[in-house]
Amino acid sequence: MYDRFPRIGLTERLGQQDMSLDIADAYVHSRNAMIEAGVGIGKSFAYLIPGLLINQISRQPVIIATSSIQLSEQIHKDLRFIGSRLGFTSVRSVVGKGMGQYACRYRAAELIKPDAAASPLSALAERIVNYGIDERADIEGGVSDAVWSGVCVNDCKFEQCHYRSTCSFYEMRAKINAAPGDMDFIIVNQDLLIRDLIKKKEGTKGLIAERPALIVIDEAHNLEAKVRDARTLEFTFRGTCRILEDALQILFRQSADKELMAQYKFIKRCAGDIFRQVEADLLHTAKQDNDRIKVSEITGVPLQRGIQVLREFSLSLSVLTSRREREIDNAFEAMNGLIGLFAVLAGAEDNYLIWASHTRGESTVSICPKGIKPVPETQLV
Numbered sequence: 095m096y097d098r099f100p101r102i103g104l105t106e107r108l109g110q111q112d113m114s115l116d117i118a119d120a121y122v123h124s125r126n127a128m129i130e131a132g133v134g135i136g137k138s139f140a141y142l143i144p145g146l147l148i149n150q151i152s153r154q155p156v157i158i159a160t161s162s163i164q165l166s167e168q169i170h171k172d173l174r175f176i177g178s179r180l181g182f183t184s185v186r187s188v189v190g191k192g193m194g195q196y197a198c199r200y201r202a203a204e205l206i207k208p209d210a211a212a213s214p215l216s217a218l219a220e221r222i223v224n225y226g227i228d229e230r231a232d233i234e235g236g237v238s239d240a241v242w243s244g245v246c247v248n249d250c251k252f253e254q255c256h257y258r259s260t261c262s263f264y265e266m267r268a269k270i271n272a273a274p275g276d277m278d279f280i281i282v283n284q285d286l287l288i289r290d291l292i293k294k295k296e297g298t299k300g301l302i303a304e305r306p307a308l309i310v311i312d313e314a315h316n317l318e319a320k321v322r323d324a325r326t327l328e329f330t331f332r333g334t335c336r337i338l339e340d341a342l343q344i345l346f347r348q349s350a351d352k353e354l355m356a357q358y359k360f361i362k363r364c365a366g367d368i369f370r371q372v373e374a375d376l377l378h379t380a381k382q383d384n385d386r387i388k389v390s391e392i393t394g395v396p397l398q399r400g401i402q403v404l405r406e407f408s409l410s411l412s413v414l415t416s417r418r419e420r421e422i423d424n425a426f427e428a429m430n431g432l433i434g435l436f437a438v439l440a441g442a443e444d445n446y447l448i449w450a451s452h453t454r455g456e457s458t459v460s461i462c463p464k465g466i467k468p469v470p471e472t473q474l475v
Contacts, residue, residue, distance in 0.1 A: 095143050095180055102179045113140035121148055121308060128314070138172045141310045146182050149278050154307035157280045159287040161316040163191055163231075166281050169312070173279055187279035188269040190286055190302075193247040195230050196263035197222040200255050202245045215244050228262040252420050270302050277303060284317060288324040296430065297412075298423035318466065326462040327431045328453070331369040337428040338362060341407050344425050348414055357403050361432075364400045368392055368439065372450045373457045383452040389439070389459060397440035404433045435461055 096114070099106050113131055120127035121144065131137040145156040160166045166189050177185045202219035218237065221227050222245055230242055247263045258264040270280050280302060287309070290301040311317060342358050345351075371392055379387045411426040437443040438461050447462045 095147070098180060104179065107134075107136055109135040110137075110140045113137065114144045117141055117310075118144045118147075137312070138169050139176055141312075142169070142173055142176055143180070145279070145308055145310065146177060146180065146185070148307050149185075150182070152307040153275050154305055155272070155274070155277050155280050155303050156308045156310065157282065157287065157302060157306045158310045158312060159282055159284045161284055161313040161320070163195065163283065165312060166191070166283060169281055173281075185278050186276075187281065188266060188277060190266050190270040190280065190282035191229075192283065192285065193250060193263055194243075196247045196261075196266070197227050197229065197232075197245055198247040198250075198263070199223055199257040199261065200251065201248075203257075205244065214241050218242075219245055225260065253418070254421075267301070271300070272303055274303065274305060280306070284311065284320040285324060287311070288317075288321050292324060293423070293427065296427060298427055299419060321466045322462060325466055326460055327434065329432070329435055329459045329461075330453075330456040331365055332456065334365045334369075334432065335362060337425070337432060338365075340421075341411060341425045341429055344414070344418075344422060345407070345410055357407070361400055361403055364395050364397070364436075367395045368459075369457055372459055376450055376452055376457055380450075380452060386449040386451050386460075389448050389450050392439050395439075397436050398442075401433060401436045401440065401442070404429060404436060408433060435459065 096106065096111050109132065113129055113135065116127055116129060117140070119125075129137075131140065141158075145158075149156050158166075158169055160169060170187060170189050173185065173187055177183075199222055202222040205216055205219040206223060207216075218227070218233075218241060227233060230237065230246070250263065252258065252264065252267075255261070255264070269277060270282060270286075282302065286301060294300040338358055338361055342354060345354055372389060375387060375390050379385075408426060408429045411422055411429060414422050434443065434446070438446045438448050445464050447464055449460055451458050451460065
């Protein structure tokens with residue numbers, strides 16, 4: 095590949111070639127490689143060139159994880175450029191972004207009311223419903239976070255949404271989770287990769303294609319903070335009720351067990367008591383909304399019984415078989431998060447940090463593991 099550089103008008107860089115050879119050697123010997131590349135080496139070409147060859151040989155996708163949308167877009171352009179110069183004319187690639195970057199036509203349609211006064215939000219909703227905007231990047235001049243948060247994807251219905259055939263988010267998620275041989279390069283942010291690895295470790299369906307040929311983490315010095323963020327779970331009373339309601343609906347479709355409603359009401363009462371105590375802590379201790387405070391001992395709440403009931407919910411979800419696999423997986427994952435919260439509050443799990451804050455107008459309890467080692471080992475280059 096590098097022997098062609100002079101003929102196609104590209105500059106030869108020894109450091110770039112060495113980096114490509116190191117990556118190729120790591121792949122051939124099934125090893126991980128951590129590489130520090132100086133400024134000017136051209137590290138994107140250095141991993142894209144062996145990546146193109148590895149993909150051609152293995153017929154499995156190459157996953158590239160970055161720390162920003164801008165870098166993802168640049169790598170996508172670099173891939174097109176170097177691929178075409180070196181004769182890879184049919185490289186199939188996709189850039190996967192977080193759901194908050196995509197417009198939601200389902201939410202936008204609900205905002206449009208014929209007799210409502212015009213507002214920046216309703217005007218934006220009109221453009222989204224009329225297919226003028228698919229992503230936040232499509233808006234010239236940008237848009238405020240407050241306005242965009244009203245129309246972006248935040249709780250996708252996936253297969254149950256009748257807008258899915260024209261939804262850029264739905265299309266992207268289908269492409270990054272394509273079957274082996276259907277996609278060559280999948281470029282995502284590090285948050286999405288970590289989320290995928292965690293889901294696969296917990297036994298639910300991942301977000302990104304199975305069995306990639308190679309995983310490249312660009313700007314890996316950001317990875318530790320990204321993993322810690324991904325492992326931090328936030329809970330509010332409203333969010334907890336939504337988790338319970340979603341699980342209840344799924345289980346009721348499979349069984350009309352009357353005990354389910356009693357269990358739901360019991361956990362909801364427990365959650366109400368927990369958040370009342372947290373609100374009291376915040377009222378007496380926090381000086382401003384963004385303060386993080388220690389959660390005092392939760393009293394008068396049967397937490398151990400709550401853990402047992404939640405585990406019964408989790409077990410019931412884990413054995414379900416349905417065409418709504420994604421919905422079940424999400425409910426199962428959320429339920430396991432609640433089990434973790436109850437276990438930390440009960441003192442049964444001491445390997446976690448826990449704090450309370452007043453976030454976005456709601457009392458919020460957050461938990462995060464003290465160590466971030468429990469992320470599945472995989473072939474990372």
